Amino acid sequence: MPQTPMADKPLLTVRNMSISFSSPDEADIEAVRQVDLTLTPGKTLALVGESGCGKSVTARAVLRLLDKNAVIPSGEILFDTGQGAVDIAQLKPDSLAMRSIRGAEISMIFQEPMSSLSPVHTIGDQIDEIIILHDRVSPKQARERTVALLDQVGVPGARDRANAYPFELSGGLRQRAMIAMALACTPKLLIADEPTTALDVTTQAQILDLLRQLQDDYGMAMLFITHDLGVVAEVADDIAVMYLGDVVEQGDVYEVFRSPKHPYTQALMNSVPRLSRKADRQRLSPIKGTVPSPRDRPAGCAFTSRCPHAFAPCPDQRPERTQLSAGHVARCHLLTREPAEALA
């Protein structure tokens, strides 16, 4: 994995951000609470968690693409535009300032390449559009760049394929087109929301390879959302583990994988199947129970109801962020208190 100098200034800093959803006839739901994330150029942060844990919502909040009923009641999202920092959390979602960041500075690729592309416009038209929008070039020049981009992301016969509709392409090619679109204006940050989940394994590897290579070429930061720890090991420099709206553990990916400190991270690592001979296999240990609804989340640690070590303070007191080593942080009472009660 290529190493960029550590001295790099953070590109995007999410500090203490919460997101809540309101609905007309029920109480508000806090989908994400007090999340801190840092992204640096050339590096990849993987945001990991089960479905519904708030990882996609977090990512969309960065581009202010949340539904109308979502608000960011607290926290800031500081983005370094090159001419000083902008707090994205304060921008209006449909403002010019926000729109000139979207697609140009920060772009995003999505899980479902089929439904994420318009079915009635050609691939080329959809890519041209973003180039014309941000770089104000003629349609002809835009198309030239589109073809070059498609070529770069490995779409064979790029010039012809630019005139194809999404349903005429395979899943892998569609995702490549999606990536070409995201990179069209050389963004500083790429948010990839489970970009490989809908693809089969071999295509998955190709796309991951492509993303890594493009990151080298462009030197951009990447926020990679996934539930697949294998993919994390493949692409990430840093990892943040989310559970029901909380980031329970985050840090250097190597460090976290080597010694996970939060019981949820540990459980997650234990539920990943490994390739081994039958005789050497150990039973997987799935996590007990199911994820409760955010409505039933305890005031304290979100993982309380399924944690094998849960003890007195867990349901009511929110564990503090505990620094374990340089850049390795977790939120768990076990790290600050004697676990005697829990073991009893």
Place this chain on the structure above:
Amino acid sequence: MLRFIFNRLIAMVLTLFAVSVVAFAIIQLPPGDYLTTYVATLNSNGDRVDPSTIEALRQQYGFGEPFLVQYWKWISGILGRGDFGQSFEWKAPVTTLIWGRLGNSILIEGLAVIAMWTIALPIGIYAAVRKYSLGDYLATIGGFIGLAVPNFLMALVLMYLSFVWFGTTIGGLFSPEFENAHWSLPRIWDFLSRAWAPVLVLATAGTAELIRILRANLLDELKKPYVTTARAKGLPEWKVILKYPVRVALNPLVSTIGWLLPTLVSSSVIVSVVLNLPTAGPLLLRSLTSQDMYLAGAIIMLLGILTVIGTLVSDLLLAWIDPRIRYGSK
């Protein structure tokens, strides 16, 4: 695309054949044959009928022969010579009676289709984008009323209100002085000043239906990921909505023309009777009440053909705007 058009054309020819059979069956339905009625009318008017003329007519239409033979004589007359037979009530060939009126029908129905779309599009988009807003509720209520009030009742009420409020009667398509004039700017103006009422009445039910469908489709489409993709590009919201979800939601809407047309043609018959429009409707009614069957059959068939062709056009339009159909994929 060519293959698609070809398939559609084949299907259309078959449908047209079926239409002509149905129309001819209706001609044959009333008891007694046309010629007997014809001779009876002539006799009752005191006209002397030459037996050889009757025999010639009998030969020409194949009276007394099996259904298929008569059908063949009828349809080959239409296809070969453009001869739809005689109207005994008007004592004239059917062709001389119908074309002008049919043209008016097409004009009124075409304007109604245009009106439906121009009214339904903005309202439908607004109702979907501002779901559950006051405007959305108003559109929904208006839609229900549009669906529940039969066209002819709406025409009656409109006629009554304009009489009570303005002291004028609406009805007809042309003022007497323009009745038989050639198309000119004043005539167009005269036409439009009278045509708005029937056009609006005809358009209501369809508009309500289109708004309902557009709103439902658009609500579905607005949730789709490609809309988020378009927003993530940095497009302004209005452009996102118009260029992507609205564009996709239009496709099923275009195909609804296909099944709105039969209803439209149907209701134009009855609205024309109420508002006394010189279209095919009142002529059809009159020919049916007087059992002038060749005229009635011709009108029924031409209205059917009109609908079939309209449906074909909407199918082709759909294929043209939707690449998924154009390239034969589902």
Place this chain on the structure above:
Amino acid sequence: MAVETISPAEAAAPRKVRRESQLALMWRRFRQHQLAVVSLWLVIIFYLIAALAEFLAPTDPSAYSARFTYAPPQGLHLFLQNEDGGWSFQPHVNGYKSEVDPQAMRRTFVVDPEVVIPVRFFAPSEPYLLAGFIPMSVKLMGVEGPRDPFYILGADRLGRDLLSRLIHGTRISLSIGLAGVTLSLFFGIIIGGFAGFYGGWFDSAVMRVVEFIRSMPTIPLWLGLAAALPKDWTALQTYFAITIILSLIGWTELARVVRGRFLSLRTEDFVTAAQLDGASDWRIITRHMVPSFTSHIIAAATLAIPGMILAETALSFLGLGLQAPIVSWGTLLQEAQNIRTLATAPWLLAPGICVVVIILALNFFGDGLRDAADPHGR
């Protein structure tokens, strides 16, 4: 510990729900749909009016009186102001003053508040047969003197009572809707059921025919068929003929619904499971498939009634449907066809209000039924 005390109760709860019958479940979902419940009541009221027409109608619908041509609506007043200014309960209508319009040379009526004609509820009347077989001699309302005018909703050209005609028209219009749908349902289930269950060439042939009929403008077709009815047929014969004509086109929609249901159910897991269990075709159809779609069929049939009512109204309005002695909403509206009449007697549009109300009510009711029948559906 706490978990163990909760779980039996929790386990019991779903079992209790499952005991509820399909119908009870549907009713519970239906009741949440307020508009549909209100509409259901409206529909019931309308059909009651149709059933009790002879009792509710103050007079014979064809009893005419040349003295009261186009008499305006009197309205029904429940309270009467006494001479001392107080109010007492005394249902009554007001009489008419007739004036001769010197310009139009025409007699017009004005309601005269001075003349009070008392109205009796459950007034004795000439003996009649309610719904054709219950002998009765009491009507809901009536006036004392047989010569007194009693036109709550006004009179028509021949001085016939519009209210009575409207009530009798309700019977005809609603029953023709119901009869037409029943007949359509009969054709629809047989044809659609065969097409859906056995598929193959029969299915494609049926679907072509259905598509063809649906692509035709219906009113010209109906008119063409109705015009061929012999003029000398009796009222009852015409009534049935019109019903048959309406369902000749109406069956297509219901056949489509039935076929669609059969097709989708055929591949449903629970049907496959029943087949694997060795159940016979007959048992699968009657025990597994029919119960799971009857509710849909009922909803579709309900939604088809408004179309039938509208079609009858339109045909009769144009003069090619039901004929004169029969009173239906359509034949009533036919009298309001020209603007001169309409300007003199706008109350003749009253049947139109009934049409709109019953059509809205049936639509909401049908929508509610459909939603209740299919909780997962749109």
